Amino acid sequence: MKPALAWIPRGIVLGLIVFAVFGPLANLALWAFAEQWYYPHKLPVTYGLRFWNQVFKPRGDALESLWTSVVIAVSTVVACLAISVPAGYALARLKLPARTLIMLAFLLPQAFPSLAVYINIARLFYGLGLNGTIAGVVLVHTVHGLVFGVWISTAAFAAVDRDLELAARSIGASAFRSFMTVTLPLAAPGIMASAVFVFLESLDEFTGTYFVGVPDVTTLPLLMFTASIAGNYQIAAITALVLLVPSILFMLVVERFLKADVMAKVGA
């Protein structure tokens, strides 16, 4: 028979995990609704929506940078898909050694310390007049997002059996037609998932935006950073909560779209 108190260690471990995940989020929520909170109080002194009004007031900083963030994220997704759909298809139909090498090449930007990379990109962009432009930030985000884009869409295309394409070819479909009507629709869930990842990555990206975009381009993460540096914890907390919404929504979408057979082929 099990000892009656066997659940206690398990309960403690679970509790710690829950605290580690939700503790900071709870703190965030408290800050978002705190109007006054100062030492030595353990909890906010007064609650209210004053800062929400301030953040969301028409023509406010937050709404404007939210808009900038979304424009950048959508452009990044478009740019990434334009590269990763053809690249993913080509890679999926390649033989293995060459495929692995090329896919590793897409990992390279991730392999170096990002600060060093971005400082140099900023220098380069300055010369090209791309610094402080949306296009510059989109470029930086695209390079970053291509890893997800290419790796996941390669897996998605590899999961589509070659015979399905050949069947279309054999009864009269051109290569392009069979791609559009058979391969692409079947790979679409995986490609959607990669687009969601790229979108979220772009929305959250900080370092590259900071070096290439500041001071002309302000995204939500930059706004949050500025607010918390200045001690405006309420503004930072509300911005963070706003950033959480798309992440959670899209995670649910991805979870529905990404099937096990596609996941199994990522990087294979």
Add this chain to the structure above:
Amino acid sequence: MPGAALDILRLEVGYGSVKVLRGIDLAVEPGAFVALLGASGCGKTTLLRAISGFVSISAGEVLVNGKDISAAPPDKRGMAMVFQSYALWPHMTTAQNIGYGLKLRRMPREAIQRRVEEMLAMLKLDGLGDRMVTQLSGGQRQRVALGRALAINPDILLLDEPLSNLDARIREEVRHEIKALQQRLGITAIHVTHDREEAMVMADRIVVMDAGRIAQQGAPEDVYNRPVSAFVAGFMGAGNVIRLHARPSGEGLAIAAGPYNSGAQVAAAALGPGIDPAYTGPVLAHFRSEAAELGAAIQGLDDTLMLQGQVAQASYPGGHYRYAVAVGDLKVIVDAPDRLAVGEAVGVHLPVKDLHLFPDDGRGNAPPPPQPEQRRFS
């Protein structure tokens, strides 16, 4: 509408330095049903894919109705292929799968619908048009794949082991259906299979392939009864092999008596195309398990070869008993109606007309191991 004539001239295909097809010559008349038969790796599937345009050829020509199409892309060849995996599109319904090729041809919507209904009725799939193909059984999927290929009225129908994923029972049924359809529509059909019986039942002509070459082609009876080589004999089911010694004698060959076999006389008329009546030397004799009879170990007539052996193993596959008989250090498989005990001494009586004799050149013609069970039961 009659099918197209297909001519293949000196076709070669290689992947890198590996040659898969080494000079194939094949002429298929319009409306014929040809089976490409061979073990895995013999090049039969590559040949089919070269015909369909999925594999690029390194030499030779593929002609349809006399026109060279070797350089044409797969979609411009007027062919349709049925795949072993069926390759149905899981994001489409049965009707959309079958109608795909018609839509490509910009057929009006109502005409497509009518043609799809017609195909569904012909393939006994009535009422399943709106079903997603993932909800169909294996046999039904196979029919949809066939319907998709036939809907476009192809000149040539290519079948890549379309039955190998079906249950044995359904397979027998579908064999006859495909054959009947092909005859009714008059389409030229090229069928790839490793199943001898399937090839024999379905095809007008059998092409046995070995190591990238055509080993023999002809009518099913011809290839079955008059194999030109030991390989073809073994592949066509004459899996028992014994070594004998032959020399010319009168009108044919005399087989010398050996430690385990009696002597016999083979008339020239009973000799197959695989051996010269003037040959002297060691020979390989192939025979089928059903050609032999078991009896007492005493020599019979001159035109019967008798092997002395001992029953080593017995089984009952149904209808008759099947014995492995040890003859010297070889084993032969023999079917017989009577029950015999393991260890019993028996004589294997072989009418010489059922022996397929080939010169034993001592190299490539090593006897393949006898196959007690046919492959299709595996």
